[in-house]
Amino acid sequence: MIVEIGNMLLQQILYFFSLKMLDSRLDPSTDAKRAQKVSMGASKSRWRTFEFKVYYVMFILVVPLMIRTAISATSERNPNYARFEPLLSKGWILGRKVDNTDSQYRFFRDNMPLLAGLIVLHTGLKKAVLRTTNVRRVRFDLVFGLLFLFAAHGVSALRVLLHLVINYAIAKTLRKNYRLATFLTWVYGISTLFFNNSYRKYPFGNVLSVLTPLDGAFKGIIERWDVFFNFTLLRMISFNMDFLEKWEQVVTGKKNNSPSPSPSHVSNLKPELKRAASSATTLETICENGTTNVLLDERARMNAPHHIQDYLFANYLAYVTYTPLFIAGPIVTFNDYLYQCQQTLPSINTKRILYYAGRFVLCVLTMEFVLHYIYAVAVSKTKAWDGDTPFQISMIGLFNLNIVWLKLLIPWRLFRLWAMIDGVDAPENMIRCVDNNFSALAFWRAWHRSFNKWVVRYVYIPLGGSKNRILTSLAVFSFVAIWHDIELKLLLWGWLIVLFLLPEIFAQRYFAPYRKRPWYRFVRAMGAILNIWMMMIANLYGFCLGYDGTVHLIKGLFFTWAGLRFLMGANVALFIAVQVMFEQREHEKRNGVDVKC
Structure with a gap:
């Protein structure tokens, strides 16, 4: 009896931390044939081999040492403490101070009670x-x-609405010329980023004196409307492209060029292009045999057979201003949003929502622990690492990267949880821990995943996909860089990413x-170690240590005996970590899951 209870508890814990709980799109049970094909290509398990038992011992010894080193490098006993202590605030864990110096996360952290109240109200x-x-x-979503x-x-909402009207007008007035409408949608969309960057505060009175x-007038709770407009732009383009593809399908009778629905979920779909009285309020997926199906496959929902009349201005506004996902996503396509407004997916259930809420709370508590015990952000802002060893500086940088990851993950998960409670299953934005990456290509698939899916659908595939991989990747990262901010260095960053890929x-x-x-995974591990160093140094330079700190770290690594010893030890640790990452992904494949990241 005790053994059975223990097994049940273990199964629930494993499910709690599983990918399929995190996002139903990763659940292999939704596509049995694909899951079987994936599992057949997986290698035999190595978890119980002598090799991996050695790795477990190393994990038990090294991971606590890393945490201890990060704490010691930022603690009160460190000689540099007086330099960054003024940046710390009063905390709530055992009398510790908290590092609340990151402006982005501070805004979210301080306003979390307000957001919680808004969720309950909505x-x-x-x-x-x-x-x-x-x-x-x-x-209701519209109002x-x-x-x-x-x-x-x-x-400033009037500025946003003006962009929405112009974008909608482009698609509707030029719908008979698919290429021109598509071209102008992209030209106008990208130009709004430049326009907002230069004229976000342009006086209304300069346009018309009557508007002075x-x-x-009231500037709103979030005055920087242009920052959040970037997410609005993605939804604007999504509506236009989904509408134009549907119009082409209606006019020409050809199938959509977007990824086709999985045949295991939806068979013999026939788009119902004429609105019938019986379908005036409910979308039904009409099949050959007259039955109805709920589209479990995300690609199928992207091509959901909406009526052409459903691409209305009211539905467009409701989609773009959908409150749970308005501020920062995750991003769902227009077709997917409209479908989920009319059909509740099986993934929207009490158990999954409660488990997901538990994962969210665990992430918040993890962030709070890190901010109370490892003051990495404050150290980076004051450059207070004089006299620190290369090991200490690298741990400051590593935990700084983890804080960057968490400060993005936590808001995204809160907004996705809000949408799930509201009945909309948006894609999970972060499906891998930032420390669980060895491939630059795979890293970008897992980081901000809904944006990655959006880019693949509307940029990568239309430009040729893998047929012109280098050119399409260049176009993708150029758009990603401009979308993040209008700066030349970010555009250069996008091009360098392609070069590094x-x-x-x-x-x-x-x-x-x-x-x-047999030797393949060891050779692959060597390449993975080089990839990890490249990604870490690039991100440490861009987000954590800056130029001075990164140069200081590199000099410490290569020009001191302590640095060289640490470098050799770090490479051994990375080799072990990479082997465990390989095996974890093979384990997922054995269970029918292949997320390609």
Whole structure:
């Protein structure tokens, strides 16, 4: 009896930390044939081999040492403490101070109670309205979204609405010329980023004198409307492209060029292009045999057979201003959003939502622990690492990267949790820990995953995909760089990313025939170690240590005996970590999951 309870508890813990719990799109049970194919290509388990038992011992010894070193490098006993102590704030864990110096996370952390209240207000009001009236979900989203838009950005909401109207007009007026409408959608979309960067505060009175009073009106809770407009732009382009593809399909009768639905979920789909009275309020996926299916596959929902009349301005506004995902995503396509407004997916259930909420709380508590015991951000801001060993500086940088990862993951998971409570299953943005990466290509698939999916659908595939991998990657990272910020250094960063990807792309092609050889994983590990050093140094330079700190670290690594000893030990540790990462992914494949990252 005790053994059975123990096994059940273990199964629940494993499920709690599994990929399929994190995102139903990663659940192999939704596509049995694909899961079987994936599992057949996996290697035999190495978890119980002598080699991996040695790795477990090393993990038990090294990981606590890393945490201890990071704490000692930023503690009160460190000689540099007086330099960064003024940046620390009063904490709540055992009398410790907290490193709340990161402005982005500080804004979210300080306003978390306000966000929690908004979630309760939105979901409670929506459930009450839908139960007591005949209002449709998408109509409620429209009204609440517009109210939230004006509350968030005040009078600047008019600037956002102007962009929305122009974008909608481009698609609707030029719909008969697919290429021209697509071209102008992208030209206008990208130009808005430059325009907002230069004229976000342009006075209304300079446009029309009668609008002068607006310049002194309410600016909203979030005055920097242009920062969050970048996410709005993704939804604007998504609507236009989904509408134009549907219009082409209606006019020409050809199938959509987007990824086709998985045949294991939806068979013999026939788009219902004429609105019938019976489908005036509910979208049904019509099949050959007259039955209806819920589209479990995300690619199928991207091509969901909406009526052409559903691409209305009201639905467009409801989608763009959908409150749970408005601030920072995750991003869902218009077709997927509209489908989920009319069909609740099986993944929206109490158990999954509670487990996901538990994962969110665990991440918040992890972040709080790190900020209370490892003051990496404050040290980086004051450059207070004089006299620190290369090991200490590297740990400051490593935990700084983990803080960057967590400060993005936590808001994204909160907003996705909000959407799940509201009945919309958006993609999970972070499916890998930042420390669980060895491939630059795979890293970008797992980091901000919904944005990656968006880019693949609307940029990568239309430009040729893997047929022109280098050119399409160059276009993708150029757009990603401009989307993040209008700076030349970010554009150069995007191009350098492509340059750094080339060795990995060529190595994959060269060694592909040898994947079944016993020595392959060891050679692959050597390349993975080089990849990890490259990614770490690039991110330490860009987000944590800056130029001075990165140069100081490199000099310490290569020009001191302590640094060289640490470098050799670090490479051994990375080799072990990479082997465990390889095996973890093989374990996932044995269970039918292959997320390619």
